[in-house]
Amino acid sequence: MxxxxxxxxxxxxxxxxxxxxxxAQFTWFPKEWAEEAAVVDEAMLLLQYLxxxxxxxxxxxxxxxxxxxxxxxGAHREDGPPQRTNRVVVTSWLVITxxxxxxxxxxxxxxxxxxxxxxxxxxxxxxxxxxxFFWEVTYPNGATALDELVIPSEARVRYDxxxxxxxxxxxxxxxxxxxxxxxxxTTTAFATAEADGTFEDDVNLRVQCAELCGAxxxxxxxxxxxxxxxxWNEYIETLADNE
Amino acid sequence: MKYxxxxxxxxxxxxxxxxxxxxxxxxxxxxxxxxxxxxxxxxLTGWLAGIGGIEAFGRQWIGxxxxxxxxxxxxxxxxxxVDHKVIGIQYGVTLIGVLLxxxxxxxxxxxxxxxxxxxxxxxxxxxxxxxxxxxxMVAVAVAGIIGAFGNYIIPIQIGAQDMxxxxxxxxxxxxIPPVAVALLLSPLLGAFNAGWTSxxxxxxxNESGQILFNMAIVTFGMSSILGGINVxxxxxxxxxxGMTWGRLPIFTWxxxxxxxxxxxxxxxxxxxxxxxxxxxxxxTSFFQPEVGSALLYEHIxxxxxxxxxxxxxxxxxxxxLEIVTTFARKPLFAYKAVVASIFTIVGLSVVVWAHHxxxxxxxxxxxxxxxxxxxxxxxxxxxxFLGILGTLWQGRLWFRTPLVIAFGWLxxxxxxxxxxxxxxxxxxxxxxxxxxxxxxxxxxTIVGGSIFALLAASFYWFPKITGRMYNxxxxxxxxxxxxxxxxxxxxxLFWAGMNGMNRRIGxxxxxxxxxxxxASVSALILGASFLLYIGNLxxxxxxxxxxxxxxxxxxxxxxxxxxxxxxxxxxxxxxVIGHPYAYGVKGSVHAHFPDAESPDDPGDGRGSDEEGVLx
Numbered sequence: 066m067x068x069x070x071x072x073x074x075x076x077x078x079x080x081x082x083x084x085x086x087x088x089a090q091f092t093w094f095p096k097e098w099a100e101e102a103a104v105v106d107e108a109m110l111l112l113q114y115l116x117x118x119x120x121x122x123x124x125x126x127x128x129x130x131x132x133x134x135x136x137x138x139g140a141h142r143e144d145g146p147p148q149r150t151n152r153v154v155v156t157s158w159l160v161i162t163x164x165x166x167x168x169x170x171x172x173x174x175x176x177x178x179x180x181x182x183x184x185x186x187x188x189x190x191x192x193x194x195x196x197x198f199f200w201e202v203t204y205p206n207g208a209t210a211l212d213e214l215v216i217p218s219e220a221r222v223r224y225d226x227x228x229x230x231x232x233x234x235x236x237x238x239x240x241x242x243x244x245x246x247x248x249x250x251t252t253t254a255f256a257t258a259e260a261d262g263t264f265e266d267d268v269n270l271r272v273q274c275a276e277l278c279g280a281x282x283x284x285x286x287x288x289x290x291x292x293x294x295x296x297w298n299e300y301i302e303t304l305a306d307n308e
Numbered sequence: 309m310k311y312x313x314x315x316x317x318x319x320x321x322x323x324x325x326x327x328x329x330x331x332x333x334x335x336x337x338x339x340x341x342x343x344x345x346x347x348x349x350x351x352l353t354g355w356l357a358g359i360g361g362i363e364a365f366g367r368q369w370i371g372x373x374x375x376x377x378x379x380x381x382x383x384x385x386x387x388x389x390v391d392h393k394v395i396g397i398q399y400g401v402t403l404i405g406v407l408l409x410x411x412x413x414x415x416x417x418x419x420x421x422x423x424x425x426x427x428x429x430x431x432x433x434x435x436x437x438x439x440x441x442x443x444x445m446v447a448v449a450v451a452g453i454i455g456a457f458g459n460y461i462i463p464i465q466i467g468a469q470d471m472x473x474x475x476x477x478x479x480x481x482x483x484i485p486p487v488a489v490a491l492l493l494s495p496l497l498g499a500f501n502a503g504w505t506s507x508x509x510x511x512x513x514n515e516s517g518q519i520l521f522n523m524a525i526v527t528f529g530m531s532s533i534l535g536g537i538n539v540x541x542x543x544x545x546x547x548x549x550g551m552t553w554g555r556l557p558i559f560t561w562x563x564x565x566x567x568x569x570x571x572x573x574x575x576x577x578x579x580x581x582x583x584x585x586x587x588x589x590x591x592t593s594f595f596q597p598e599v600g601s602a603l604l605y606e607h608i609x610x611x612x613x614x615x616x617x618x619x620x621x622x623x624x625x626x627x628x629l630e631i632v633t634t635f636a637r638k639p640l641f642a643y644k645a646v647v648a649s650i651f652t653i654v655g656l657s658v659v660v661w662a663h664h665x666x667x668x669x670x671x672x673x674x675x676x677x678x679x680x681x682x683x684x685x686x687x688x689x690x691x692x693f694l695g696i697l698g699t700l701w702q703g704r705l706w707f708r709t710p711l712v713i714a715f716g717w718l719x720x721x722x723x724x725x726x727x728x729x730x731x732x733x734x735x736x737x738x739x740x741x742x743x744x745x746x747x748x749x750x751x752x753t754i755v756g757g758s759i760f761a762l763l764a765a766s767f768y769w770f771p772k773i774t775g776r777m778y779n780x781x782x783x784x785x786x787x788x789x790x791x792x793x794x795x796x797x798x799x800x801l802f803w804a805g806m807n808g809m810n811r812r813i814g815x816x817x818x819x820x821x822x823x824x825x826x827a828s829v830s831a832l833i834l835g836a837s838f839l840l841y842i843g844n845l846x847x848x849x850x851x852x853x854x855x856x857x858x859x860x861x862x863x864x865x866x867x868x869x870x871x872x873x874x875x876x877x878x879x880x881x882x883x884v885i886g887h888p889y890a891y892g893v894k895g896s897v898h899a900h901f902p903d904a905e906s907p908d909d910p911g912d913g914r915g916s917d918e919e920g921v922l923x
Binding site: 069093104105108112116119122126127134135142143144145146147148159162166169170175180182226230231232234236242243247248250252269273274276277278279280283 | 426431435502505509510513597601637642668676680684686694702703705729730735743806807810813816817818892
């Protein structure tokens with residue numbers, strides 16, 4: 066009984082390694098179509114690895130509780146050792162968990178925040194206006210579209226998001242960016258698309274409303290097409306000419 | 309029953325009178341929202357007068373003495389009883405009923421989501437069912453443990469005969485049925501489709517059922533605030549001789565912390581929905597973008613609703629710590645650090661609300677501070693986990709149903725806590741916000757942390773409350789069944805959320821079909837487990853074998869009196885002489901009854917402040 070830390074530590078290591086191994090085996094995230102997506106995915110993967118020892122410790126104590134510390138024989142059997150507390154354990158627990166929390170705040174917290182929200186410059190500005198239950202795109206040359214969002218690849222685009230009725234949210238899962246559309250306020254999001262592709266290639270290449278906005282919320286999505294810079298300029302010119 | 313009938317008649321009469329009065333004064337239709345508001349207020353007044361408010365309060369106003377129900381049979385559960393034990397059972401049975409209705413709404417949602425496309429219910433009805441499910445379950449999580457077991461157990465644990473304000477306590481309970489009725493009748497006015505969060509401006513422009521939602525929130529809030537005042541006063545002023553703060557049982561500590569929070573922050577939700585109501589019926593423009601702010605609602609709402617998750621979970625901590633220490637036969641590890649952590653969480657919980665708003669478009673500089681404060685909560689939560697794990701350490705673990713469910717709780721809440729870090733970090737939250745990852749996360753924390761504790765508590769205190777023992781085999785099967793089915797339901801939803809499925813949608817892209825089908829089948833199996841739960845408790849309450857005062861050989865005061873407890877809890881004054889959890893300390897006794905005449909009085913022995921040893 067006195068040596069119960071040995072099996073618990075072994076179990077802890079085993080569970081942690083198992084969770085880390087399992088984490089490394091799978092692709093957890095959808096395909097990354099923008100530079101920003103890589104930042105988010107790296108942050109998530111780091112957090113997954115950091116959670117392994119935490120989950121592992123709880124699982125280890127739970128497992129050894131069932132295997133090593135279970136007793137039968139009803140309520141009137143002997144009590145356990147009267148360990149009230151242990152200053153060293155409590156103090157080191159506090160220090161370790163605080164250090165972990167501080168580390169997570171810095172990385173991926175502030176580092177990720179800086180990478181995602183830090184750089185306000187952009188090559189193009191595309192405006193999206195939300196209303197129940199569709200998006201209206203306005204390109205830099207004033208051309209507008211309702212059926213799809215066409216984006217130049219390899220260019221940093223600023224999205225100006227507006228709403229004319231209730232709250233909506235502008236989300237492109239393939240880019241991992243999201244910002245709410247608020248009536249009366251213009252919000253912004255930035256993304257640099259990396260490769261050409263369409264909604265048919267990946268269901269996550271869509272603008273999805275992510276804030277409950279009423280009856281048509283579920284289907285308030287618009288397909289995205291990422292094309293080369295030249296093709297994009299040609300597309301918006303044609304669009305403007307047709308208006 | 310006659311009081312319930314009288315109350316229902318008066319409530320209906322009040323509603324009709326309110327509608328009639330409004331139409332007579334201003335004209336318009338009886339379904340106009342202002343008429344509904346006036347009708348609801350008079351209906352609520354009629355209900356409270358009818359249920360016993362006239363006897364308990366009204367008679368005093370005309371100089372007569374107040375009368376409250378003194379029935380001892382089953383009738384007292386349908387009357388304005390001021391006995392905290394009756395009120396606890398009223399809360400428990402009502403909220404388990406609400407839990408089942410909320411569960412049925414969840415089953416409807418999972419059937420609709422079993423395959424892509426919209427067929428079983430249409431998209432708008434789906435949003436309405438989501439909203440109804442959300443608010444019903446929030447009510448259960450907010451009031452379940454503290455309403456049922458807080459009322460029943462806390463006064464006994466501190467050695468009091470009742471709560472400090474028994475009539476207020478009864479009012480607090482009798483405000484709950486109108487909440488349920490208002491919410492469940494809201495489909496007559498078009499229901500509400502803005503989610504339980506009811507973000508403006510959608511909640512200003514949707515159908516009139518939203519008004520009943522708003523009224524229900526205000527009523528429920530009154531109940532929470534009255535309950536909060538009552539528990540705070542009771543714990544501070546009504547402790548038995550010798551019940552020092554250092555000897556207070558951990559469930560009572562958790563209940564006190566919860567009550568401080570619900571007393572302090574509930575009014576913010578009420579304020580938010582009252583502003584929405586004013587925008588709808590009085591022509592104000594708090595949330596209109598041109599003159600007001602569409603973002604303002606979120607700030608007011610989350611100022612209540614983030615602390616609210618601790619109102620839900622802190623009593624859960626209390627229950628689980630209580631169960632773990634009893635069934636591990638060991639002192640509660642690091643008791644003082646755990647209590648300090650509970651109150652640290654209370655403090656931090658009111659300064660983290662904007663982490664729900666990282667994608668809301670609020671000012672950029674706010675993201676950093678709210679991220680730091682949110683992550684800081686993981687530190688006291690970790691200390692509470694240390695308390696649980698440290699108590700299990702080298703314990704003599706007796707795996708009865710409460711401990712089995714507590715293990716389910718431990719597993720679930722660990723996952724809930726870890727996934728919370730993903731949502732506290734701005735970088736990851738920007739992608740995960742409003743996706744199924746969030747849905748899975750808050751089910752792990754709220755179901756895993758609060759509802760599982762409610763289930764564990766209902767087995768743990770079942771013999772005390774009914775005087776009978778539940779069926780152990782059926783209890784254990786339920787404990788394992790509910791834990792496994794719960795995890796099978798929600799694990800796939802983490803994946804769906806990460807991979808691009810947003811929440812509150814009745815239809816979704818085909819890519820998520822597999823995960824959803826799996827979750828739906830698991831959810832139905834999860835729902836079915838509750839038949840075993842209800843069956844076990846109902847059967848055992850009537851035909852279960854009788855038990856003595858202390859089947860778990862536990863130490864806190866509720867176990868030193870008969871099961872079920874006598875009308876005023878204690879036949880002689882308890883005196884607390886030692887620590888509640890000094891398991892394994894020779895000769896240690898928590899409390900005794902020095903005036904008791906019975907020779908076999910359970911609590912008699914030496915007092916000692918020793919609560920265990922440092923290791």
